[in-house]
Every structure is written in C-alpha cells, then in structure tokens.
Amino acid sequence: MNSLVLAVICFVLFIVAYHTYGKYLGEKIFKINPDAKVPSSELRDDIDYVPTNKHILFGHHFTSIAGLAPLVGPGIAIIWGWVPALIWIVFGSIFAGAVHDFGSLVVSMRAKGRSVGDLISDLINPRVRQLFLLIIFFLVWMVLAVFCLIIAILFGMYPTAVFPVWL
Numbered sequence: 001m002n003s004l005v006l007a008v009i010c011f012v013l014f015i016v017a018y019h020t021y022g023k024y025l026g027e028k029i030f031k032i033n034p035d036a037k038v039p040s041s042e043l044r045d046d047i048d049y050v051p052t053n054k055h056i057l058f059g060h061h062f063t064s065i066a067g068l069a070p071l072v073g074p075g076i077a078i079i080w081g082w083v084p085a086l087i088w089i090v091f092g093s094i095f096a097g098a099v100h101d102f103g104s105l106v107v108s109m110r111a112k113g114r115s116v117g118d119l120i121s122d123l124i125n126p127r128v129r130q131l132f133l134l135i136i137f138f139l140v141w142m143v144l145a146v147f148c149l150i151i152a153i154l155f156g157m158y159p160t161a162v163f164p165v166w167l
Contacts, residue, residue: 010090017094025099030106039113049113061101072147075154 026032043049073092077085104116111119117136121129 013090025102038109043112075150078154078158
C-alpha cells in the first residue's frame with residue numbers, strides 16, 4: 001500500500017473522530033458550555049493567561065494527545081509489524097490519549113486554569129496536595145523508566161531495528 005494513501009486514511013480517521021467522538025464527549029460526557037468564559041480571557045495577564053488562536057490550540061492539543069502510542073508504537077512495529085503499530089497509534093490516540101487530555105483541559109478550564117495538583121489542596125487539604133504532587137513525580141519517573149526499558153529490551157532483541165535510524 002502506498003504510504004500516502006495510508007497517511008490520508010489516518011488523517012481522515014482523526015478528522016472523523018474529532019467531529020463525531022469529540023463532539024459526543026463534549027456534549028454528552030463533559031457537557032461543555034460554548035458560552036463559558038475561558039481562563040485565558042477572564043484572567044488575562046499576558047504571561048500565564050494569554051488568549052490564543054483556536055488553530056494554534058488545536059495543533060498544540062493534537063500533538064500532545066498521543067501519549068503512550070508513539071513511544072510504544074515503534075516497539076510494537078518491531079515485534080508484530082507496522083499494521084498493529086499503526087492501529088495502536090491511531091486508535092490509542094483517539095480513544096485513550098485524546099479523551100484523557102480533553103478531560104484534563106475541561107477540568108482545568110472549569111477550575112480557572114488551575115492544575116490538578118493545585119485543585120487537590122482545595123478538595124482535600126494542602127498536605128495531601130504535597131503528597132499527591134510527590135506521587136505524580138515518582139509515577140512519571142516510573143513510567144519513563146518503563147518506556148526506556150521496553151525500548152531497550154526490544155532493541156536488544158532486534159538489533160537490526162536500529163540501523164534504519166543511522167542510515
């Protein structure tokens with residue numbers, strides 16, 4: 001299959017998911033109010049809160065939703081080939097990464113731009129906030145270590161997979 005055709009198919013899948021699944025999440029699950037004021041306008045200070053063009057926000061969100069998919073996808077491709085890796089990347093981005101990040105954005109927007117760690121101090125207490133942030137810190141390091149371990153083991157099992165990078 002021509003790679004251009006494959007890229008177009010993936011692009012169409014992302015667009016369809018954005019307009020159907022994204023709309024469903026926004027209307028039915030998160031109950032987004034299109035008239036709600038966003039923190040960047042309401043709290044504008046031109047440092048932390050800066051109104052931005054919707055196309056730039058879309059690009060930023062689109063590039064950050066992938067999460068685990070592009071990290072483990074190449075490893076999956078080494079073992080099972082490019083089709084399972086592509087399925088993992090496309091559908092993992094749509095049904096896991098996008099939902100997680102969209103939900104995080106909605107929570108942050110409804111909390112006037114505050115982070116989850118900051119919200120914990122109001123929801124529970126300030127001491128729990130410190131513990132929560134410490135746990136998040138260690139969990140992020142653990143996930144990073146596991147990603148590195150997975151890729152290192154895969155490249156150890158399939159050393160020829162490294163050569164295309166160097167050529």
